[in-house]
Each structure stands twice: as structure tokens, then as C-alpha cells.
Amino acid sequence: MSHIIAPSILSADFGNLSRDIGMINNSEADWFHVDIMDGVFVPNISFGFPVMQVLKKLANKYLDVHLMIVDPDRYITKFAETGATGLTVHYEACTHLHRTLQAIKAAGMKAGVALNPHTPVSLLSDIATDIDMVCIMSVNPGFGGQSFIENTYRKIEQLDALRKQSGSNLLIEIDGGVNTDNARKLIDAGADILVAGNTVFSASDPSAMITVLKNV
Ligand code: DX5
Numbered sequence: 001m002s003h004i005i006a007p008s009i010l011s012a013d014f015g016n017l018s019r020d021i022g023m024i025n026n027s028e029a030d031w032f033h034v035d036i037m038d039g040v041f042v043p044n045i046s047f048g049f050p051v052m053q054v055l056k057k058l059a060n061k062y063l064d065v066h067l068m069i070v071d072p073d074r075y076i077t078k079f080a081e082t083g084a085t086g087l088t089v090h091y092e093a094c095t096h097l098h099r100t101l102q103a104i105k106a107a108g109m110k111a112g113v114a115l116n117p118h119t120p121v122s123l124l125s126d127i128a129t130d131i132d133m134v135c136i137m138s139v140n141p142g143f144g145g146q147s148f149i150e151n152t153y154r155k156i157e158q159l160d161a162l163r164k165q166s167g168s169n170l171l172i173e174i175d176g177g178v179n180t181d182n183a184r185k186l187i188d189a190g191a192d193i194l195v196a197g198n199t200v201f202s203a204s205d206p207s208a209m210i211t212v213l214k215n216v
């Protein structure tokens with residue numbers, strides 16, 4: 001399988017959101033990455049259900065929703081109703097992660113777990129076969145346009161080993177600071193999905209940049 005490119009709409013121009021959604025629809029991107037921030041789990045607030053409704057209406061690709069919120073269980077049904085294909089919760093925000101993942105799947109979505117940069121991959125060893133995707137945060141969550149944390153390569157290799165050892169089919173997503181310099185190396189280390197916000201939307205031709213990332 002060729003790797004998946006998931007542009008993050010956090011870096012889109014919200015004054016021209018339908019244009020930017022159309023650009024992604026017509027590009028070689030595979031998914032939309034949708035960052036939901038509550039101002040509590042992370043020191044920033046992004047957007048919520050009104051934007052989800054717009055995406056549900058206009059986006060014609062997989063909606064990869066990344067919840068950077070406390071108590072995500074409260075909103076699982078609502079994200080399913082507003083079009084999320086996959087729902088990712090943070091390991092650090094879930095006391096009963098196994099239960100949360102089952103609830104996400106019962107609502108008809110793929111279940112993802114995100115790990116902050118300080119959270120070791122080994123904490124997922126007893127739950128690996130219950131997870132559809134692990135999002136390794138390669139920046140501290142909260143903002144687009146931050147610098148990539150180099151320790152990420154080591155975590156990808158550890159997670160790749162863990163999934164092989166456990167027989168899990170989980171996909172590995174990398175989120176934060178992905179660019180044309182590190183994309184190939186991330187794939188070679190074992191990543192399946194690359195999220196890219198700033199790299200795509202600060203490019204003079206965002207669609208051409210998606211093609212570059214897809215073909216690294
Ligand atoms: C960060 C978000 C990312 C962000 C990535 O908290 O989870 O998805 O949009 O943006 P870039 O690619 O600009 O680092």
C-alpha cells in the first residue's frame with residue numbers, strides 16, 4: 001500500500017474553507033485531517049461541530065478526526081453523526097481507553113489513539129489489537145507550524161515492532177512538522193499516514209505540494 005497523505009485543515013484559510021476543501025477533494029490527498037481542540041487538553045481552541053457539518057457536506061474523502069479534548073467519550077456519537085470516518089482520542093485523556101475504543105467502533109468509526117511526544121509506545125502493548133490507527137505526535141499538540149521532534153523515528157520503529165509482534169493491523173500516522181525533508185524517512189521507518197498542515201497550506205501551490213508528499 002502506498003502511504004496516505006492527510007492534509008490538516010487547521011492550516012486552511014477559514015475565510016475560504018469551501019475552496020480549500022475543494023482543493024483537497026481534487027488533489028492526490030487521501031484523507032482530511034481534522035483537529036479538534038478544547039482549550040483544556042491543549043492550550044488552543046480550534047473549531048467544532050459547525051465545521052464538521054461543512055466537511056460532512058463538502059468533503060468527499062475519509063474524515064480523520066483528531067480529538068485533542070478531555071473526556072472524549074461525551075462526544076463520540078456526535079462525531080459519528082457529523083461524518084467522522086475515523087476518531088482518534090489521546091491516550092493521555094482516557095482513563096478507560098479500551099472502553100472508549102469499543103465505543104468508537106460501535107458508533108461505526110475507525111478507532112485511533114494519539115500519543116503525546118512524552119508517552120511511550122510500549123503503553124499500547126496490551127491494547128494493540130484493539131486499535132485501528134496510532135497517531136504519533138511529532139510535535140506537542142495544540143498548534144500547526146511547529147518543528148518536528150526527531151525522537152519520532154525511534155517511536156515509529158518501536159511501534160512497527162510492536163504491531164508485528166502482536167499481530168495488530170494498526171496503521172501508523174505521524175502528525176506535526178511533516179515536510180519534504182522528513183517524509184521519505186518517516187515512511188521508511190514504518191509510517192503509513194502523514195499529516196501535513198503548514199507544509200501544504202503555506203506552499204504557493206498546495207495541490208502540487210500534496211502530489212510531492214504523495215510521491216516522495
Ligand atoms: C497539532 C495538530 C496537527 C497540525 C499539524 O496539534 O494535531 O494536526 O495541524 O500541523 P503542521 O503540519 O503544520 O505541523
Ligand code: ZN
Pocket residue numbers: 008033034035066175195
Ligand atoms: Zn492533528
